[in-house]
Amino acid sequence: MxxxxxxxxxxxxxxxxxxxxxxxxxxxxxxxxxxxxxxxxxxxxxxxxxxxxxxxxxxxxxxxxxxxxxxxxxxxxxxxxxxxxxxxxxxxxxxxxxxxxxxxxxxxSSIQLAFAAIGESWEDAGFASVHGRSSGYKELIKKVKDYDKVAVLTDKVNTPARIAGKLAEAGIRKRQMFICENLSLPNESVHETDIQSAMKLEANGSSVVIIKKNE
Ligand SMILES: C[S@@+](CC[C@H](N)C(=O)[O-])C[C@H]1O[C@@H](n2cnc3c(N)ncnc32)[C@H](O)[C@@H]1O
Structure with a gap:
């Protein structure tokens, strides 16, 4: 109670x-x-x-x-x-x-800034978090299969590179990935990549990753 x-x-x-x-x-x-x-x-x-x-x-x-x-x-x-x-x-x-x-x-929300930064609407997106939860990958992979775009919260361990690796392990290889770091802060960086290249990226602060089906 x-x-x-x-x-x-x-x-x-x-x-x-x-x-x-x-x-x-x-x-x-x-x-x-x-x-x-x-x-x-x-x-x-x-x-x-x-x-x-x-x-x-x-x-x-x-x-x-x-x-x-x-x-x-x-x-x-x-x-x-x-x-x-x-x-x-x-x-x-x-x-x-x-x-x-x-x-x-x-x-x-950081999610609102991330979608604004890449010029995408988010009413049809799926959401997931691996922030503080390495157990969140199963749910994330399900969302990526179910939705054309998924926004994910990350952390220092569960980085964009780790997320890309987990997607590749699950057989998901063809997606755009938008890495949105330190949104609104002086060191903000937003860039687009693919799963292969994202696996090699170094994390640089707080980030939201948007995973999108290739058009
Ligand atoms: C505990 S969650 C909180 C999410 C928060 N309630 C929201 O609506 O954004 C923290 C995570 O949000 C994301 N985040 C928060 N601020 C951010 C920022 N300025 N730039 C990028 N991601 C951010 C990161 O994934 C971070 O690890």
Missing amino acids: AEELRNSVIIVGCGPGLKSYITPKALYNIKKADILVGSRRLLKLFPDTTAKRIILEKNYKQLLKKIASWSFTRQVVVLVSGDPCFFSYTKLIVKKFGRESCIIIPGL
Whole structure:
């Protein structure tokens, strides 16, 4: 059963990294925080807040208990990257406290930026993530077989090259791959390649990969 809180937890989507992509509504809610929880990278975006800062890393499960006790007397705001309802900590928070105890402020997802960068619509796309989950490849391969375009979240281990290797192992060799790195940041790079060439690529930061059937 979901745990009852006195103050709702506010979960704020902070977009892809560039401060001007953070919405005024997000900034307004961040100002309400007595306790601001987020990754080091996201906390750095808000140097002026007087809230107590709590770094979110591998401690995310233990933090849920603390969020519950802090929420009795203080306003907790949790920062997440991109959009909160797309592959984020939000799912665990809502499961623990119930939707009526959570206020979710949407943000611009890395996926939206990736599709915009390659000039493609995304209403007909499939989505997958291997971010922090090497177990996600089965689902990814199924999606690539089922959809003409699939957007994938990656990480330092599950890189675009590893994804390309897994596709080739599954017999999928004819696809365009768009590697969209560090979107909105000064070192942004977006380029198109194929599965063979992608297997040799070196990862260079945070990326979304779009896998598209050849036209
Ligand atoms: C935990 S997931 C969070 C996704 C987020 N909720 C969203 O809507 O974008 C983190 C992953 O999102 C992708 N990502 C986040 N920011 C990015 C950026 N600026 N450029 C490229 N990919 C990014 C990367 O695949 C990264 O490993």
